[in-house]
Amino acid sequence: AQTVTQSQPEMSVQEAETVTLSCTYDTSESDYYLFWYKQPPSRQMILVIRQEAYKQQNATENRFSVNFQKAAKSFSLKISDSQLGDAAMYFCAYRRGGGSQGNLIFGKGTKLSVKP
């Protein structure tokens, strides 16, 4: 079975600084997707960034980028120029690929605090 592990329950960053959130996963499949979701106090689940396993290039979305190390099964999220609005729970998630594209498997989450 696939598992997702986030080893940092809480992280803190100074406004305008850079922070990296860690995630490791375990799977025997070759076709899959990895995601970072943000959950602010409103509890809405917001997709931050997505990485396809077959792509070697790391995904980037504005201030958010990932470091995808397929062989090490590592998928970290880097937030640059942190803003107060980045404060939230961040969840790493896995989803198998292929036509069926089933459910998401989530890590336990990392609570990110941003200090002004």
Next chain:
Amino acid sequence: DSGVTQTPKHLITATGQRVTLRCSPRSGDLSVYWYQQSLDQGLQFLIQYYNGEERAKGNILERFSAQQFPDLHSELNLSSLELGDSALYFCASSVVDRLAGAYNEQFFGPGTRLTVL
């Protein structure tokens, strides 16, 4: 706004009771997923429906059941409620178009907060 709606937003009930949570997917999305978020278990997949048929089951208790109707809305039924069932229940929808062959994002609703007293 993701386009996925869930009702009610909040639900407070007593142990032993039965409740129904409702989800309306985005227009055109055939697949509905239910997730439970609790302090103990984190975010867990419960069940998936695709075009009215059950597609996959996760860690769903036997006291819980779901269905997807012809208009594609879905209901999650929770019975014989226990204190531990208190959680945030999310519904998500996606297109799941096999012909497209491309990634289909899951769009999350705002969730239903269930409190069992």
